[in-house]
Amino acid sequence: MKDMAVDNQGKDSAPRYKKFEVHEGIIFCVELSEAMFKEPSDLNKVQLLEILETLLEVMTQAIMTLPGTGIGCFFFQCSREGAKGGIYEFLPLLDVNARSMKKLNDLLDDLKMNVTSMSEQFPFDTTQSSSLETLFILLQEQFLRNVSGQKAYNNKKIFLFTDNDHPRESSDHEVRKRLRKVIDDLDDSFINITPFFVGSKERPFDQSFYSDILKLGARNKTMDGLHKYDGPNTNPISAKLIKTRALRKKEIKRVRFQCPLILNEASDFQVSIKGYTTISHERAGSKYKQVYDHDGLQKEILSHRKYLDANTGEDVTPRVVKVFKFAEVDIELSEDEMARMNRDYSSYESFLRLIGFRDTQRCVFYYNNISNSSFVVPDDSVFEGSIKTMASLFRKLREKQKSAVVWGKLKNNSNPSLYTLTPSNLSDHNEGFYLTRIPFLDEVRKFPPTNFHGSLSGNKTFEQMCKITETLISFFSLRHSYKPSDFRNPTLQKHFELLHDYLLQVEIDPASGSKENLLKKDDTLVKLHQVRAKILESAESDDPTQARLSNYVKAWNSMYNREFNGDTESENAAKKSKK
Known part of the structure; x- marks a missing residue:
């Protein structure tokens, strides 16, 4: 997390950042x-x-x-x-x-x-x-x-x-x-x-x-x-x-970045914003230290990297330089030259500059989501009036269903990129902006080819499968969509459970591998188990009304297997003909 300390001495004095851990x-x-x-x-x-x-x-x-x-x-x-x-x-x-x-x-x-x-x-x-x-x-x-x-x-x-x-x-x-x-x-x-x-x-x-x-x-x-x-x-x-x-x-709330948002560079009109992390990826086993035993005490290892000549074993660390390959030519750039290149973008260590506005439907696409979005709010502690300015911008953008397109970098050592600054919608509990990075042409890759099932979607079997699927969904209460973000990561839970039990000397339960115990630790399995139990209950029922769910599942599986096997046979026949 960062906290910003600003020395207001005009445009030439860029904001200074003071980092501290939460x-x-x-x-x-x-x-x-x-x-x-x-x-x-x-x-x-x-x-x-x-x-x-x-x-x-x-x-x-x-x-x-x-x-x-x-x-x-x-x-x-x-x-x-x-x-x-x-x-x-x-x-x-x-x-x-x-x-x-x-x-x-x-x-x-x-x-x-x-x-x-x-x-x-x-x-x-x-x-x-x-x-x-x-x-x-x-x-x-x-x-x-x-x-x-x-x-x-x-x-x-x-x-x-x-x-x-x-x-x-x-x-x-x-x-x-x-x-x-x-x-x-x-x-x-x-x-x-x-x-x-x-x-x-x-x-x-x-x-x-x-x-x-x-x-x-x-x-x-x-x-x-x-x-x-x-x-x-x-x-x-x-x-x-x-x-x-x-x-x-x-x-x-985890602050990801703090920087000025430059609305008009000519008139030095800018506000200060904070970007909060909305998603973080915790990994099991990634947090550890390397230690060694010293007279019965554990001491942490301090790592130091050396570069050795592959032939002689000589330490060449002081002579190592960084080069960038361009075709067959190696170009050497010093740290000062790299810093000068970064300063060409802006005098600020990190910044966002407004470029223009665009309809949200024409600039925010799910397939452009190449990194985690940040939730952005104004920060009045740096530039007074930031809240009022951003609130006015928020109302206008939401009213016109537009997004702001901005250019800049979120950290001192990162490269500048394009971003969309999109206001949250009416169904969102929080009012603010979502900052999403936009890929450049060089970063866009071709979609993989997919099988075309035009013949399937045009026959009566497909129409029947659609009707059966709609009926199946109606049997379950699916008012709220399944959101993985509402469920705990079972791998992460298991990793720390083992550490917890070892530390507190908790005895291993012989029934730890039972179905009941697994359901307690995996929220996703609970949901699937509930759906499966409802289908099995329907299959065992003598009431024709309650047995409808099981019958529809059997009919759906039968149609799916028939169509899948047909597609597989046609693909195999096509491969044999090519040979």
Whole structure:
């Protein structure tokens, strides 16, 4: 992730970029109550157990995608030994580590084996009331404290779990005032509170108190001098949605690039934008270190490359130069000459320059998608007025169904390219632009030849297959399309499960290879299993109406096999005739 520091000294002074890594810290903060130790009607387990399982899953996922993420967990209204003012530190805020994961995993195992109970581990004391003011100050100190060998957190979140909608602070006007100031201090420290207010039909959660407190602390002043609300959503949720919401909220926004968007170079009219990563590719086994044993201690290897003469073995590293081949000629270019070539495009290290506009239907095609798109939003912290300018551009482009065509490069060491800047559509949850790279002529390749099935599409069999296919689809609820992005990568999950079990010394279940266990770990298999089970159920049914699905599947397979075998025979006959 990058942060931009700009020295506004005119056009000749290009923006400077200050790089820093995302270091996210998340604290689970749980208020104990009688309801937390009970099983709600819509959840087959104790609410507190669901929260702890969610915490372990967040830690597990953080190791896969962001291993430097900090995780902590605190309980308040707790009378356990070691608690101060009713606040118990179960896990201090530290980067994800084996000790914290093992402590939580062992606790969940003990609860599962009935070795201990929730009330023993986290005793709820009705007589002792924890102060929200003290709690939030303590959590702020957790984020701001210095930890040896660990960087400061620059993305800070508090996950607040509670079903208590009327704490004692709600009836004390003076305490409310002090609490508002504390929330303001949290906001000034860029600490965001994400509330999880658990309610039910029998006891709906009244969010008026927290809505008042959190909104006041998260209000932003607009350029017009008015306030707009940009705080957390305080709507209550059902207990069964705790895990789903928490896993979604823990994901951070990953900044891919920051650069100026030059709208008119002659008048030096430009805005600043940020591009967020929408898709990243995590690979199993790609994150590792090479170490060696030194007196019983593991030390990391520092690699150094040397170039040796193939005949004599002489070290020729100082004399190695980079050459570019042009026909039979080798052209040598120094680093200064390469940098001069890059400066010919623009004086900026990274930039995007507006070229013009074009109808979206005529410039955005699926077959032109040669790299991941970025989600682009304005950045007012560099050039003031960027939000207003980009908002106006967004409205006009969406109204006219056009896209902006821009030229530039996203990083200092990348080559300039053409991009389309397309506004998000009405069905998109986010409002912004999608930046998609356009291929040049040199990058476009010919499509492979495909078999022409003109004879098939013109006969009655094909028409029958279309009708049967439409009928088959109607048997399933396919209102929402199958999106692979909504499903976990089974290879990645298995890789980290093995590491997790080795680290925490989890015994291998003899039934780990069973169908039931595989379905738990592969979301795609679950979907396929559900479709298959419905077809088999139809085949075993004596009811003619329910058996229709199975009969249609048999008819479809019969037609497909007949046509496929016919095509295969004709292709083989054509090959023999050529011989």
